[in-house]
């Protein structure tokens with residue numbers, strides 16, 4: 001995990017799941033989310049869209065933004081719901 | 084930052100795929116017992132009703148059973164299709180289970196009432212299943228090869244089931260024969276095995292091999308070529324059979340399909356060889372055995388066009404069904420079931436409590452022993468059936484029973500795991 005800073009004041013926690021087998025990507029992202037502060041955002045990198053993760057994120061009332069690339073890989077941004 | 088309106092594709096309730104998955108080993112156990120009981124006589128003529136009964140214990144009782152559970156699970160999750168009337172899937176399972184038993188009973192001539200029962204239950208099961216899945220699959224975009232492969236599989240299954248029902252109706256005297264028995268049987272087998280079973284396994288492989296084994300992706304262009312070639316061969320073989328074409332024509336239209344199967348198997352085997360995580364587990368071995376059996380089975384079929392020897396047909400049937408379809412579905416169950424248990428029962432606890440890993444849900448030492456029995460059953464049955472060595476066939480039957488029972492117990496072990504129990 002490499003935390004870096006983004007301009008809008010959020011801290012980005014990068015969770016790179018490209019070399020992990022199921023269900024490790026889900027475990028890492030859900031663990032990161034449990035510890036997430038309101039000023040932090042998780043950036044998940046994965047080989048494909050993590051379809052099974054979305055219901056779990058909704059269960060935890062998280063906001064998401066998905067970017068899909070030509071080769072099928074994705075970047076998923078996750079943060080806490082705006083109050 | 085804005086949310087992009089993701090489609091929240093929901094997995095079906097866990098009991099839906101699980102009820103199909105846990106039923107397969109029960110039919111495996113029945114198939115193994117039948118082989119033990121009847122021995123090599125089951126492999127003397129493919130026209131014998133006992134042989135047809137054994138075939139359907141495996142094809143409907145095991146292969147289609149697992150495939151249905153997998154379709155219900157994978158279509159929403161892997162391809163984003165919404166399966167309508169999902170609770171009817173429980174009825175499909177009950178009807179299919181009853182239908183297989185009635186069909187086997189009918190073929191073994193226990194009672195004349197069993198054929199009509201088999202026809203009505205199986206027809207209803209497949210009508211519901213195919214309506215649900217065809218609706219789901221034809222309402223998503225076919226951008227990815229897995230969608231095309233699933234469509235080929237379901238369309239082939241539709242025709243295969245119709246032909247099977249047609250033949251059972253004729254056997255039971257409900258209606259006269261509409262097609263010559265040899266043509267009908269060859270068409271039924273081609274569509275059911277290479278189209279429905281082959282299509283699904285090939286398509287799922289494109290997707291799950293990179294996902295589960297961290298291999299490179301299956302080359303997209305090659306996947307498209309394999310599917311197009313397979314589809315061409317399937318359609319051309321079906322047409323040639325209908326028109327009673329000669330052996331040379333059959334060979335010419337079959338060869339592209341055989342070539343596609345060789346390229347598919349070679350590509351996946353190479354992807355597995357070059358996977359990032361060099362762990363060797365039972366599921367990997369199941370895939371490797373299955374992938375080797377696949378092209379060899381089709382080669383047996385091709386040779387049988389010229390050399391009409393029943394042994395070649397049994398070689399094809401055994402390699403395709405036991406070597407390829409049963410082996411790969413067996414391996415996949417070991418990947419899918421622990422994952423679904425983890426997903427449905429433990430994922431909500433991540434970050435809050437200790438959750439088990441997949442290898443805690445189904446330890447490798449349990450699966451490896453079963454792999455050995457499954458492999459032994461295959462390697463004993465092949466020579467036993469082809470060379471008509473009765474003792475070997477019966478020992479293979481016992482291995483098959485042990486293997487199925489072991490698989491069933493392994494799945495039960497995983498299914499019994501609940502968060503409360505785990506925390507104790």
Ligand code: HEM
Nearest residue numbers: 129134135138142205244247248250251264268272275276
């Ligand atoms: C409703 C479903 C089905 C029915 C009623 C049915 C019925 C039949 C019948 C009556 C035969 C004997 C044909 C003959 O000898 O004239 C047969 C053969 C066969 N069927 Fe099916 N079938 C069904 C589904 C399937 C499926 C799904 C598969 C494969 C996945 C399959 C694989 C086979 C094979 C391999 C044979 C050849 C068996 C042998 O030569 O002993 N069937 N089927």
